[in-house]
Amino acid sequence: MSLATEADLVQNPALGAALLHTFTLEYCEQNRNKSGPPITHLLPVLPMLLHEETVQELYRRHYEGGLLLALSENRTLTIGLQERMQSTVPRTMRALNLALAAGLLTYDPVEDQVRVAAKTRAEFSSGAETKPMHAAATRLGYWFATVRIEQLCSYLRIKF
Secondary structure, three states, X not given: OOHHHHHHHHHOHHHHHHXXXXXXXXXXXHOOOOOOOOHHHHOOHHHHHOOHHHHHHHOOOOOOOHHHHHHHHOHHHHOOHHHHHHHHHHXXXXXXXXXXXXXXXXXXXXXXXXXXXXXXXXXXXXXOOOXXXXXXXXXXXXXXXHOOHHXXXXXXXXXX
């Protein structure tokens, strides 16, 4: 992948919106559509999915126990995640705003939950580079929905 292509992928809010939609769709499915992720759950998503090493470790993992196994086998995945998350907040918010404007997601400020508006998975057609990202987004949605936030922060070594 060329440097220009990587920069285009990372800086593209449409890709971020599609990935957040994929993540939220799986998160909501795991909660039987009773609840969606709070905005804080979205903050580490793009920094993880726009990090090639993390995507390569996650996208083929089994759902049950896959996150813990990936983190135990490759302890470098969490290095720098806190800093990447903090520096990516504006990009995450632009992607979320685009997903909301495009009708992919909705936000309930009373419940502080992001919900799925469009049930069809949003695919970003830039080639094979994004397929593993979407697979990893689905897995992150599953893992984030099935693990308490305190455990997730401990696993990922992040804080809000």
